Amino acid sequence: xxxxxxxxxxxxxxxxxxxxxxxxxxxxxxxxxxxxxxxxxxxxxxxxxxxxxxxxxxxxxxxxxxxxxxxxxxxxxxxxxxxxxxxxxxxxxxxxxxxxxxxxxxxxxxxxxxxxxxxxxxxxxxxxxxxxxxxxxxxxxxxxxxxxxxxxxxxxxxxxxxxxxxxxxxxxxxxxxxxxxxxxxxxxxxxxxxxxxxxxxxxxxxxxxxxxxxxxxxxxxxxxxxxxxxxxxxxxxxxxxxxxxxxxxxxxxxxxxxxxxxxxxxxxxxxxxxxxxxxxxxxxxxxxxxxxxxxxxxxxxxxxxxxxxxxxxxxxxxxxxxxxxxxxxxxxxxxxxxxxxxxxxxxxxxxxxxxxxxxxxxxxxxxxxxxxxxxxxxxxxxxxxxxxxxxxxxxxxxxxxxxxxxxxxxxxxxxxxxxxxxxxxxxxxxxxxxxxxxxxxxxxxxxxxxxxxxxxx
Numbered sequence: 001x002x003x004x005x006x007x008x009x010x011x012x013x014x015x016x017x018x019x020x021x022x023x024x025x026x027x028x029x030x031x032x033x034x035x036x037x038x039x040x041x042x043x044x045x046x047x048x049x050x051x052x053x054x055x056x057x058x059x060x061x062x063x064x065x066x067x068x069x070x071x072x073x074x075x076x077x078x079x080x081x082x083x084x085x086x087x088x089x090x091x092x093x094x095x096x097x098x099x100x101x102x103x104x105x106x107x108x109x110x111x112x113x114x115x116x117x118x119x120x121x122x123x124x125x126x127x128x129x130x131x132x133x134x135x136x137x138x139x140x141x142x143x144x145x146x147x148x149x150x151x152x153x154x155x156x157x158x159x160x161x162x163x164x165x166x167x168x169x170x171x172x173x174x175x176x177x178x179x180x181x182x183x184x185x186x187x188x189x190x191x192x193x194x195x196x197x198x199x200x201x202x203x204x205x206x207x208x209x210x211x212x213x214x215x216x217x218x219x220x221x222x223x224x225x226x227x228x229x230x231x232x233x234x235x236x237x238x239x240x241x242x243x244x245x246x247x248x249x250x251x252x253x254x255x256x257x258x259x260x261x262x263x264x265x266x267x268x269x270x271x272x273x274x275x276x277x278x279x280x281x282x283x284x285x286x287x288x289x290x291x292x293x294x295x296x297x298x299x300x301x302x303x304x305x306x307x308x309x310x311x312x313x314x315x316x317x318x319x320x321x322x323x324x325x326x327x328x329x330x331x332x333x334x335x336x337x338x339x340x341x342x343x344x345x346x347x348x349x350x351x352x353x354x355x356x357x358x359x360x361x362x363x364x365x366x367x368x369x370x371x372x373x374x375x376x377x378x379x380x381x382x383x384x385x386x387x388x389x390x391x392x393x394x395x396x397x398x399x400x401x402x403x404x405x406x407x408x409x410x411x412x413x414x415x416x417x418x419x420x421x422x423x424x425x426x427x428x429x430x431x432x433x434x435x436x437x438x439x440x441x442x443x444x445x446x447x448x449x450x451x452x453x454x455x456x457x
Contacts, residue, residue: 022166057285058094058303086117091319102127146185152196154197188220244278355391
């Protein structure tokens, strides 16, 4: 049967309807996931079309998945960080939602206080167990949407839940119906989707959800959870690891529009950022992230990274205040005692610090030569030089100019300045005597006061 597709403006064969394949034994894809060896990436060379949504956005899981990886946040810390996320998001809601636990009195207090902030964005949502008592918690807190765990790989269905696929699907559908009965928008967390039988379980289950959505007129969101970070973005990669295939299949075969598709990826194989971007490109409007990427094992996709990706893809931050990224990093370090690896992109102390003398010389002449973008303007974090054995005259001069903001004052010095030459002689002497560590800011200050007591005047 042929029909005209308004999506592609072409005549297409009507979409094949996939039925549940209720297997007696689990399909664990042992050829891809042998466990005693590194998982394999298989290709079938099938390509699906890119389908970038009209609107894309970010959602936050710092206070749910992120919080599970560290000492619990205090209520004040949650509210402070929620305010910073709102400030980063800007008036257009690029960061659209933030999810919370709702179990303890502390959880509930944090939710209430964040609601009282009156921010339109991010919207406060929840994550609950699939029980009637938990739905009552959501309703009592006046939340409109909640996440519900619906594990979809046979690893979880057979091994964790001790069910068949049909039993799992029937239970999940009953849980979703319960949410709809309470008038709550369900966000179904398709856990472990990158090890699931896509056409034997994922699409049939999504198709049943679509029917419930059409009947109830209440939106049902699918969060495709790459629980173990197995997702792969390469063209022509085979399911179940193909992100293009997963997103395409959910909107093409199950009929879910982009605005109801969300990607949640972990970073076990260093692919979280790229995979999230790929989900956007192939039809998911939303990507789920956490501040600094905190979360289970290697963590979630870093939210700050996706704000930069968003701006790169759209050509404009759409109202986001990207300098707040630095405020968030400072809050984690100073208020929470959280150690950020110094070379972490955008938030690490040293992400735009150079130690090589030749690079420092380039920065001194024009910072654009060795800085990724105007980090001073955009992130309120100008490029710096760490002075060490290889920094040279240019590195010392750049350190002085940046540390004391001399360039902004029109008082920048160059590598021929007498103070710079004297400092290099002293630094070279220390390394000749066996020093192996980088010069600290405090040591550099002391050296300047020793060699030129009037410099700061």
